[in-house]
Amino acid sequence: MSPCTTIRKPIFDGYPPMLVGYMRVSSDSDRQSTDLQRDALLAAGVDARHLFEDRASGAKDDRAGLARALEFVRSGDVLVVWKLDRLGRSLSHLLGIVTSLKDNKVAFRSLTENLDTTTPSGEFLFQVFGALAQYERALIQERVVAGLTAARKRGRIGGRPPAIVGEKLDAIVAALDGGMSKAAVCRNFSVKRTTLIETLARVGWRGAGKAADEQQE
Structure with missing residues (x-):
């Protein structure tokens, strides 16, 4: 997916935090899964202009869409995914990304698992993941x-x-x-x-x- 065209204004201009969606599918032929994720993210309030997507094929996957999403989000925003496995390939990978988001004051939400780091229960579950890792x-x-x-x-x-x-x-x-x-x-x-x-x-x-x-x- 091409980079989001929305221009991010400085926070002092009153531009509100936003929901930023990330989708990932395993191959170019997996169109149904893409639509399912997109529909879920749009229903959760993510603007279609703020969706980023990766299509992995083969062993090498640089996930340029995720890189653009992480560059786009800023303090106060929420990165939203359909399922946890759409963001991280492993528990350590997932925790590394979410920890980086938290360090930059960006929240994380996974719709299927009902995980939201802005809530006490979501923060607790994230801590459990940390213990498991x-x-x-x-x-x-x-x-x-x-x-x-x-x-x-x-x-x-x-x-x-x-x-x-x-x-x-x-x-x-x-x-x-x-x-x-x-x-x-x-x-x-x-x-x-x-x-x-x-x-x-x-x-x-x-x-x-x-x-x-x-x-x-």
């Missing part, structure tokens, strides 16, 4: 540590302090493991591509499950 994050951290250890053995650690560390590093690795492209990670987490590449090399990340390969050789 704790083990997955621990595994990611283990791979990061293994990568750092391998890098230290090869003399790659030193000089200036790393730019991406801690929870932000965990979230970025989780997003990449979930299938988010490096370009989308740079946009969503506000990092330079060179910094991201250097960080991934530092921790030994080459793709999901590969960070500790050198440890196992």
Whole structure:
């Protein structure tokens, strides 16, 4: 879908927050699912001009529509999807995106699961998702540590302090493991591509499950 043509006015001009819809289907032939999502989002109050769409085909999917939607939303807006699996390919991927939205004061709503981060129940459910992902994050951290250890053995650690560390590093690795492209990670987490590449090399990340390969050789 082409980028939304609505011009976003500055908040001090009184331009109200809006609902922004995101749709995703697995292939170009999956037209019925697209219509179902579109109808649900329109019924929920999303303006047709504020709908963004991705059509994934094959193993590679950069999800340009999602990237445009995330660039379009601003503080106070609500990103709306039909189902949770339309936004994230995995729990870690979903949490990474929603956490990024919350950090930018953008709410998230999933119609099918009745999840709305602006409500107490929705916030609680989001916290439950976070608890369920704790083990997955621990595994990611283990791979990061293994990568750092391998890098230290090869003399790659030193000089200036790393730019991406801690929870932000965990979230970025989780997003990449979930299938988010490096370009989308740079946009969503506000990092330079060179910094991201250097960080991934530092921790030994080459793709999901590969960070500790050198440890196992």
